[in-house]
Amino acid sequence: MSQKPTLTTTAGNPIADNQNSLSAGPRGPLLLQDYQLIEKLAHQNRERIPERVVHAKGWGAFGTLTITNDISRYTKAKLFSPLGKKTELVARFSTVAGEMGAADAERDVRGFSLKFYSEEGNWDLVGNNTPVFFVRDPLKFPDFIHTQKRHPRSNLRSPTAMWDFWSLSPESLHQVTILMSDRGLPTGVRHINGYGSHTYSMLNADNQRVWVKFHFKTQQGHKHWSNAEAAEVVGRTRESTQEDLFGSIEKGDFPKWRMCIQVMTEEQARHTSYNPFDLTKVWPHGEFPLIEVGTVELNRNPDNYFAEIEQAAFSPSNIIPGIGFSPDKMLQARIFSYADAHRYRLGTHYEALPVNAPKCPVNHYHKDGSLRFFEGNPNPDAFYEPNSFNGPAQAPQYAEPPLSLDGDADRHDHRLANDDYVQPRALFELFDAAQKQRLFGNIAAAMGGVPQFIIDRQLAHFDRVHPDYGNGVRAALKAAQ
Numbered sequence: 337m338s339q340k341p342t343l344t345t346t347a348g349n350p351i352a353d354n355q356n357s358l359s360a361g362p363r364g365p366l367l368l369q370d371y372q373l374i375e376k377l378a379h380q381n382r383e384r385i386p387e388r389v390v391h392a393k394g395w396g397a398f399g400t401l402t403i404t405n406d407i408s409r410y411t412k413a414k415l416f417s418p419l420g421k422k423t424e425l426v427a428r429f430s431t432v433a434g435e436m437g438a439a440d441a442e443r444d445v446r447g448f449s450l451k452f453y454s455e456e457g458n459w460d461l462v463g464n465n466t467p468v469f470f471v472r473d474p475l476k477f478p479d480f481i482h483t484q485k486r487h488p489r490s491n492l493r494s495p496t497a498m499w500d501f502w503s504l505s506p507e508s509l510h511q512v513t514i515l516m517s518d519r520g521l522p523t524g525v526r527h528i529n530g531y532g533s534h535t536y537s538m539l540n541a542d543n544q545r546v547w548v549k550f551h552f553k554t555q556q557g558h559k560h561w562s563n564a565e566a567a568e569v570v571g572r573t574r575e576s577t578q579e580d581l582f583g584s585i586e587k588g589d590f591p592k593w594r595m596c597i598q599v600m601t602e603e604q605a606r607h608t609s610y611n612p613f614d615l616t617k618v619w620p621h622g623e624f625p626l627i628e629v630g631t632v633e634l635n636r637n638p639d640n641y642f643a644e645i646e647q648a649a650f651s652p653s654n655i656i657p658g659i660g661f662s663p664d665k666m667l668q669a670r671i672f673s674y675a676d677a678h679r680y681r682l683g684t685h686y687e688a689l690p691v692n693a694p695k696c697p698v699n700h701y702h703k704d705g706s707l708r709f710f711e712g713n714p715n716p717d718a719f720y721e722p723n724s725f726n727g728p729a730q731a732p733q734y735a736e737p738p739l740s741l742d743g744d745a746d747r748h749d750h751r752l753a754n755d756d757y758v759q760p761r762a763l764f765e766l767f768d769a770a771q772k773q774r775l776f777g778n779i780a781a782a783m784g785g786v787p788q789f790i791i792d793r794q795l796a797h798f799d800r801v802h803p804d805y806g807n808g809v810r811a812a813l814k815a816a817q
């Protein structure tokens with residue numbers, strides 16, 4: 337029989353008895369000096385950290401990006417070359433609205449986040465399974481999320497709040513149409529595409545900038561459930577996505593995605609009919625074709641879900657030389673708010689946790705705070721900057737070329753010069769007759785209990801996308817009465 341290690345306190349003190357509390361006689365009471373008892377209870381009280389306000393329910397795994405095409409004419413980022421280059425990554429997928437215990441098979445957008453451990457630091461692409469989003473201005477984001485969460489009095493989800501907000505925010509039409517289509521209820525995350533969604537930039541070795549969008553095409557094929565199928569699945573298991581992802585990786589069936597980019601020059605961006613930095617818009621493939629980059633494969637389950645997936649902290653602020661931001665307003669807000677959320681829920685130095693720690697040298701002067709367990713600069717006298725003690729110093733060769741901006745600082749009405757109907761129409765026209773019928777039915781089902789004046793306001797938007805869209809939903813609402 338193998339020798340078991342000795343059980344200890346967290347301070348390493350051996351524990352003689354882990355079955356019986358220290359009590360005055362067999363009938364008690366207990367003695368306060370039973371530190372092992374107190375430590376166990378105190379630890380249990382602290383096993384939960386704040387769940388994410390959005391994207392709380394998640395699933396994740398580790399894997400690899402393998403480069404299959406040379407895109408060095410667009411970017412100098414070292415993880416993209418040479419051909420065949422492999423970079424480790426961690427992926428986390430999620431639903432958006434449900435809490436941590438929510439069922440997996442729910443109609444909702446799926447988060448699709450990747451952290452690439454590059455030799456030049458971590459690159460996080462924090463996207464979704466949809467190329468667009470519900471709002472284009474981050475000022476509207478907290479209100480939008482409130483409509484997806486629980487009503488303050490009933491503590492129930494509120495279809496009235498959702499459709500009220502959407503019908504007053506027609507920029508949401510594109511994403512609402514995707515959400516209510518087949519792709520709004522995937523069977524699991526192996527069968528979804530991923531999109532970086534925002535517009536980013538790339539810089540090549542000559543510091544020339546292009547705008548770029550990231551796409552990850554599922555190699556497992558798209559698979560969805562109808563509402564009725566999902567209800568049956570949730571009755572059987574609330575963990576259908578975890579079972580599917582964890583199970584397939586355990587048995588060696590590794591899911592893969594084809595990574596692609598779309599590229600737009602700065603000059604082209606000045607002439608598109610739509611704002612290419614608007615998160616409610618795609619770049620049509622006909623104008624900006626997909627360029628292959630590589631393959632993402634997930635091939636290792638975490639050893640500890642909490643440590644490696646619940647504590648995985650993705651932020652669009654993490655970029656590497658050769659990749660940059662763009663004027664996308666939603667991106668700028670997320671650069672602040674994601675890192676801020678992690679400081680709040682994990683602690684100040686969350687980037688030092690093993691799953692978040694870069695696999696390259698990290699040198700900074702941030703000082704104290706929670707999770708301050710990592711080693712600092714080798715020279716303790718170099719604890720400020722600039723200093724005369726060989727502490728880490730800036731490296732001007734990483735400066736990005738200037739980005740010229742113009743326009744008056746103002747609260748520009750985002751509804752002006754924006755067509756919120758053309759791209760939802762292009763999507764609607766992609767659907768075959770059966771897909772359209774399911775779209776109408778899903779919308780009618782989601783509108784249960786919503787006041788008629790809100791439904792009418794939303795129907796007017798569907799009519800503007802396509803008369804068949806509005807009429808189809810009207811017919812489905814009638815059939816559901």
Ligand code: NDP
Nearest residue numbers: 467514517519529553618619620621622759760762763766
């Ligand atoms: P294309 O016909 O060239 O591309 C259509 C895109 O739509 C493909 O990426 C396809 O993904 C995706 N798609 C197909 N069926 C559905 C569906 N039921 N729900 C959601 N997406 C679907 O057309 P365009 O590039 O001109 O775009 C037309 C419309 O397609 C857009 O308005 C947008 O709504 C949607 N779309 C466009 C994307 C883009 O980046 N251009 C990306 C995703 C959607 P796949 O190949 O994996 O089937």
